[in-house]
Structure formats: C-alpha cells, structure tokens
Amino acid sequence: MQGIELHAIDLMKRAGKYIRQMIDHAYHIEEKTNKSDLVTEIDKNVEDLLIEGILNQYPDHHIYGEEGRAARPETLGGTIWFVDPIDGTMNFIRQKRHFAISIAIMVEGELKYGFVYDVMADEMFHSIKGLGAYENGIRLAPIEEKPVREAIICMNATWVTANRRIDAALLAPLVRDAVGVRAIGAASLELAWVAAGRVDGYITMRNMPWDYAAGQMLIEELGGRVGTIEGDAMTFQEQTSVLAGSRTFVADVLTYVNK
Amino acid sequence: MQGIELHAIDLMKRAGKYIRQMIDHAYHIEEKTNKSDLVTEIDKNVEDLLIEGILNQYPDHHIYGEEGRAARPETLGGTIWFVDPIDGTMNFIRQKRHFAISIAIMVEGELKYGFVYDVMADEMFHSIKGLGAYENGIRLAPIEEKPVREAIICMNATWVTANRRIDAALLAPLVRDAVGVRAIGAASLELAWVAAGRVDGYITMRNMPWDYAAGQMLIEELGGRVGTIEGDAMTFQEQTSVLAGSRTFVADVLTYVNK
Numbered sequence: 001m002q003g004i005e006l007h008a009i010d011l012m013k014r015a016g017k018y019i020r021q022m023i024d025h026a027y028h029i030e031e032k033t034n035k036s037d038l039v040t041e042i043d044k045n046v047e048d049l050l051i052e053g054i055l056n057q058y059p060d061h062h063i064y065g066e067e068g069r070a071a072r073p074e075t076l077g078g079t080i081w082f083v084d085p086i087d088g089t090m091n092f093i094r095q096k097r098h099f100a101i102s103i104a105i106m107v108e109g110e111l112k113y114g115f116v117y118d119v120m121a122d123e124m125f126h127s128i129k130g131l132g133a134y135e136n137g138i139r140l141a142p143i144e145e146k147p148v149r150e151a152i153i154c155m156n157a158t159w160v161t162a163n164r165r166i167d168a169a170l171l172a173p174l175v176r177d178a179v180g181v182r183a184i185g186a187a188s189l190e191l192a193w194v195a196a197g198r199v200d201g202y203i204t205m206r207n208m209p210w211d212y213a214a215g216q217m218l219i220e221e222l223g224g225r226v227g228t229i230e231g232d233a234m235t236f237q238e239q240t241s242v243l244a245g246s247r248t249f250v251a252d253v254l255t256y257v258n259k
Numbered sequence: 260m261q262g263i264e265l266h267a268i269d270l271m272k273r274a275g276k277y278i279r280q281m282i283d284h285a286y287h288i289e290e291k292t293n294k295s296d297l298v299t300e301i302d303k304n305v306e307d308l309l310i311e312g313i314l315n316q317y318p319d320h321h322i323y324g325e326e327g328r329a330a331r332p333e334t335l336g337g338t339i340w341f342v343d344p345i346d347g348t349m350n351f352i353r354q355k356r357h358f359a360i361s362i363a364i365m366v367e368g369e370l371k372y373g374f375v376y377d378v379m380a381d382e383m384f385h386s387i388k389g390l391g392a393y394e395n396g397i398r399l400a401p402i403e404e405k406p407v408r409e410a411i412i413c414m415n416a417t418w419v420t421a422n423r424r425i426d427a428a429l430l431a432p433l434v435r436d437a438v439g440v441r442a443i444g445a446a447s448l449e450l451a452w453v454a455a456g457r458v459d460g461y462i463t464m465r466n467m468p469w470d471y472a473a474g475q476m477l478i479e480e481l482g483g484r485v486g487t488i489e490g491d492a493m494t495f496q497e498q499t500s501v502l503a504g505s506r507t508f509v510a511d512v513l514t515y516v517n518k
Contacts, residue, residue: 035408035409035438036438036439090411090438090439094411094456094457094458095452095457095458096457149294150294152349152353155416156416156440157414157415157416157419157434157440157442158434158435158440160416160419160420161419161431161434161435162431162435172420172421173420175416175417175420176417176420176421179294179295179349180295180349180444181415181416181417181442182442182443182444183416183440183441183442184441184443185439185441193354197353198353198354198355199353199354
C-alpha cells in the first residue's frame with residue numbers, strides 16, 4: 001500500500017476544491033432522521049467522488065461511511081476506510097466553514113492512517129501510524145498534559161442538559177472547572193483541534209466511527225488518548241461516546257464521570 | 260464626522276496586520292481576575308494603537324474599553340468609542356483564530372457605527388446607522404425570522420449548568436428545542452455571525468458594552484433585536500446579559516425565560 005496516504009490526500013483535496021466551487025450555489029437539502037440531521041446533494045456527490053476514487057485504486061478495500069451507500073463491513077478484517085464526506089453538514093450549510101472531510105484507514109483492526117481536512121481553511125491534518133501527525137505538512141507537537149482545571153473543552157451543551165445518554169449532573173462540573181468550553185459542531189474537526197493544541201479535550205455521547213476514527217489517529221499519534229466516557233477502547237462498530245485528550249485530561253474526566 | 264468610519268476601519272485593519280505579524284511570536288500573558296480572564300502584551304499594544312489613533316484625530320471623543328486604561332465616561336453624552344482590542348483573548352492565545360477587534364461609536368446616546376473585525380479570517384463586519392450592515396463591503400441580508408425550534412444558538416454551556424447569574428433550568432430547554440448550539444468564545448464575533456446569518460441567536464449572561472455594542476449595531480441595522488435576557492434595552496453602562504437575534508427569536512426566548 002505504498003502511496004495510499006498520497007492517494008487519500010489527493011482525493012480529499014480534489015473533493016475540497018469541488019466543495020469550495022459549489023458552496024455558494026443553490027443545492028438540495030434533505031432531513032435524514034430529524035431537523036438537526038441534514039444531508040445535501042453536495043455530501044452525496046463528494047461521497048461518490050471519494051468512494052469511486054478509493055475503489056478504482058483499491059477494489060478489495062471496504063468502505064464504511066455516513067451516508068450508508070457503501071457496504072458496511074461485518075468484521076474489522078482486511079482494509080477498511082472510514083469516510084465522512086462532510087462532517088458538520090449544518091455548519092457547511094449555515095456557516096460555510098467549520099466542516100471537514102474525514103477519512104481513516106484501518107488495516108486488520110488497527111488504525112494506520114488518519115486524515116481530517118478543514119476544507120474552507122485549507123488545513124489538512126494527517127497522521128501515519130508511528131510517523132507522527134501533521135498540520136499542512138508541519139509536524140505537530142505532543143499533546144500537552146493538562147487536567148480539567150487547565151483545559152479548554154469542546155463539548156456541546158446538550159450533554160450537560162437533560163438527555164437520553166448520560167446524567168447531565170455528571171458532566172456539568174466539568175463546565176464549572178474547565179478554563180473554557182467551546183462547541184464547533186464537527187466532531188472530526190474538534191478532535192483535530194485537540195491534536196493541534198487549539199483545545200485540550202473533546203467529549204460527546206454520540207459519535208460514529210467515521211466521525212472519530214481519523215481524529216483518534218491524530219491524537220493517539222501525539223501521545224493522547226481516545227476512548228469511551230466509561231474508559232473503554234473503541235470498537236469501531238457502532239455509535240459510541242467519545243472522550244479524547246491528553247492522558248492526564250482523559251484520566252481526570254473519568255474521575256468526574258465514575259463517581 | 261465625515262469619514263469617521265474610514266478612520267475606524269483603517270485603524271482596525273492596521274491593528275489586525277500587527278496582530279497577524281505577532282501571533283506566532285512569544286509574548287507575555289497575564290491573568291486578570293481569574294484563569295479564564297487573560298490579557299497579553301499584544302492586547303495592550305493594540306489598545307494603545309487604537310486609542311492613540313482615535314484621540315489624535317478626535318481629541319474630544321471618549322473611549323470606553325476593556326483594558327481599563329481609557330477614561331470611562333460618566334454619561335453617554337458626546338461621542339463615545341466602545342473599544343475591545345482583542346475580544347476572545349483565550350482563542351487568540353490557543354487557537355490563533357476566532358477573536359475580533361470590536362469598535363462601536365455612540366453619538367449622544369445613540370449607536371451610529373459598529374465594526375467587528377475577524378482578524379485571522381480578514382472579515383470586516385461594519386454598519387452605519389440607517390445605511391445597512393456589510394461583510395467585507397458586501398451588504399448583508401435582513402436577519403431571517405426563526406423561532407427557537409428552527410434556530411442555531413450561540414450559547415456557552417456555562418449558562419445551562421449551575422451558575423450565579425441565572426437558573427440553569429430556564430435556559431436548558433433552549434438546548435433541547437434548538438436545531439443546534441455552538442460556542443465560539445468571542446461575543447462580538449458571535450453577534451457578527453448572527454448578523455451574517457451563520458447562526459440565529461446569541462445568549463450570554465455576562466457581557467460588557469465593548470463586547471456587544473458593535474454587534475448590536477450590526478444586528479439592529481438588519482432588523483434584529485438586542486437586549487437583556489429580561490427583555491430590557493441596553494444601558495451601555497455596566498455588565499449585562501445579552502439576548503440577540505431576529506425579533507421572532509428574541510420574543511420566543513423570552514417566553515422560555517419568563518415562565
């Protein structure tokens with residue numbers, strides 16, 4: 001698979017160029033499961049571009065992606081691409097920024113490559129197992145060890161108000177203790193920002209593998225930790241909570257949650 | 260005061276150029292009131308540049324600004340400049356983006372000019388009383404009327420967890436009902452994003468006039484509303500809550516809060 005990262009980056013950059021050309025034009029928007037869960041014809045076209053570009057080069061690889069038109073692997077064997085053509089569709093539609101193309105490549109159950117491309121900022125975050133993580137080709141520093149009290153946390157207000165996934169009282173003290181809380185609205189980008197040291201942690205109760213796998217690669221390659229809010233490892237199979245940051249941050253958050 | 264808006268924009272653009280030159284260099288950071296309230300030597304230098312530039316041209320104008328080295332007017336008479344040299348200092352330090360220079364000009368108690376400059380994006384939002392609001396010189400459309408259930412709200416998670424300023428239970432239902440919640444971490448920029456239609460509302464319990472006055476001008480010039488969470492008008496004198504958005508959004512939020 002020599003050159004697979006070049007192929008992935010080339011596909012993502014070409015998809016990004018298409019998105020930038022289309023973003024100011026009229027396009028069709030559909031609701032999927034609810035009013036917050038949208039998909040546009042641009043999402044679909046970008047997914048086609050990416051899937052076609054992957055399978056033309058690697059016809060035996062598997063693709064696992066948001067829009068559900070790609071086959072979902074039964075196991076984590078072989079080579080799997082986790083693909084989100086536009087993570088942060090709401091931001092794409094309304095803000096015309098703060099969305100990303102996210103791709104992770106897993107080989108025989110192990111993440112090997114992670115890519116998060118902030119299309120409008122033209123910032124490509126990428127990592128290769130054992131070779132570090134990079135922002136537009138510049139090597140990122142190891143993630144700084146910070147406890148909650150020194151941290152800026154990316155976390156949506158949803159998780160500290162009544163919700164079906166976690167007792168809001170468990171996460172609310174994080175808001176009080178942290179230096180600040182932010183919510184950008186695109187998981188892969190928020191994880192990339194943890195990797196780039198722009199924030200110190202990311203917490204959500206609801207992510208799919210194509211949302212977090214690429215960001216997880218970036219963070220782990222820089223010495224950080226990504227797992228569930230219960231402290232478990234990711235399974236890459238289904239919807240899950242995500243707790244990401246330095247070892248210190250993740251360990252500290254677990255003391256809040258496991259009270 | 261012919262040309263005052265050109266003078267303000269010139270000063271802000273020059274300050275922005277200085278910030279972009281300095282942002283990757285080492286600089287001194289101080290805590291003000293607490294670990295979340297920071298000031299850097301760049302904030303101070305930008306404030307000097309702005310204040311000097313204003314008073315050289317308009318020696319009888321008053322300046323009311325964050326870092327407190329400018330005289331604070333006793334009344335709202337005469338011409339007052341509300342100046343925040345860097346709104347979002349934490350973002351400036353950590354993210355190197357998502358901060359703004361914010362300036363509003365009030366004449367005999369009435370806001371006449373508002374400017375919010377996103378330095379790293381090089382986006383200048385400006386408005387002149389009666390002449391509309393603009394993003395990099397392009398006229399912005401009137402703010403779309405959206406109730407909470409169709410809105411993306413900029414609101415920090417702080418205000419839906421236990422805090423000293425409002426019962427968290429009052430604002431929490433907004434999180435459930437809105438299409439989405441975001442937190443960027445710079446009030447003037449979040450207000451400018453309301454004006455630009457990137458989000459639909461902004462809520463905070465703690466803002467100073469230099470944080471909100473420029474954004475208020477932008478929003479009001481586009482048919483929107485800015486007041487306190489109690490539905491009162493701004494006094495421009497002290498710390499206040501801020502509720503901003505379309506008439507429909509503001510009226511709808513008031514029904515949640517005044518239960």
